[in-house]
Amino acid sequence: MGSHALLLSTEFDDLIAIKSGFTSGYSGEGPTALSRALCALVAHGATISEHAVEPDYISRIDDAALTLGDLETLSLAQEIRPARWADYIQERHHRWVTEGYWVAMMPAVMPFAILDRRLAASALRFWANPDQALVDGYRLLEDTVRRRSGLDRHGARLFREAFNSRLGWPVAHEAEREGRAQLFANAFMAFRNPRMHRPAGADPAALAEFLLLNQLFRLEAEAVETAAVADLGPA
Secondary structure, three states, X not given: OEEEEEEEEOOOOOEEEEEEEEEXXXXXXXXXHHHHHHHHHHHOOOOOOOOOOXXXXXXXXXXXXXXXHHHHHHHHOOOOOOOOHHHHOOHHHHHHHHOOHHHHHOOOOOOHHHOOHHHHHHHHOHHHOHHHHHHHHHHHHHHHHHHHHOOOOOHHHHHHHHHHHXXXXXXXXXXXXXXXXXXXXXXXXXXHHXXXXXXXXXXXXXXXXXXXXXXXXXXXXXXXXXXXXXXXXXX
């Protein structure tokens, strides 16, 4: 049985040591975790090198006590040839890389950098109550479009009328403008309306829905008064 630790080098040349919860040589949680971790690294195109170190080296990793000398020693150490790390990927995990199944083991993370600022507060409390964050976001989007368009409508009807007569996008093709307008109404019918009529609870797709809502906010921010759209002339 072998004990394994990882030393990761990021694109910014930061070094991150992962303690030796990984093992090999038998069937169990340790080897399974090692297999899955290697799959994730391979899928991301990581360059993997393998080195044999003394048990006390592993102990220092586990104690978060690696020294600069340890890092220098490892950088000068000869790699194991032929590499054995591919043998640690279990047969059942090989298709994870080729068919993209590795994404299922990745944590769901809120991508703050791409969010419309108006969803910032909802994003911060999203994981505490995803359902409420989505409901609040839908309500804010309706209120925003209602205010900008001057229409006293709700839901899909509001968006159909607003983006048909009051608001639009200065893009070159009419089909693109229509597609964007339909996206608002269709998203409300497909996601917001069902959400309002079912009990709140765990929803593994909630983050994906929140990102769809975010895209609607981004599109709304790009919309202009129809007079500006008309200045483009025929598509």
